[in-house]
Amino acid sequence: MNKKIEPIHPGEILLEEFLIPMEISQYRLAQDISVPARRINEIVLGKRAITADTALRLSEYFGLSERFWLNLQIRYNLEVEKDRLKDRLKREIKKFEKVSYYSVTAEKK
Template sequence: MSTSTTTTANGYYSTPGQILDEEFLQPLGISRYRLAKAIGVGETAIGEIVNGKRRISTAMAWRLSKALGTTAEFWSNLQNDYDLLTFDPTSLGDIRPLVTA
């Protein structure tokens, strides 16, 4: 099982939801419905995570860790890594440094 965001030659980054689906749910034969019921959330929430339409929150990271035998940090780090790798810093505009090295 992967411990970091997967990249391909074309710069594509796997979402945390893809990793959830491809490295946990499918290999372990766990349906989205079964996972949702086990962790006390709606199936829609799991579907949105898998489809990259919802982030993994801190609470969800804890829920996934308990159900799948991982750590909350694993899921939080996947989400954080993905967010940093896919963020467009040019969207911030011109920010001048307040501190110089």
């Protein structure tokens, strides 16, 4: 029985691993990093992606690298697209076949 684990949106990680344990409200975070509260709320709800701008602000605020936040978003995006396109990619893309130097030179003789 293979149960598919749904990709975790970075907003869920922001909420569950940072805001709740640190007792920081979405409003306070938004104020402290100078962004609209709606932006943080939409990220937490999984309706908005973490952009480079937001990643830089979160990294400065929490003392983590901006890549941490962007990598969360990129991994999420890749998993969502992989699930969405997996059958289609197998049908539409012909894999590159590596040709060795020796097979090419043998054909010329």
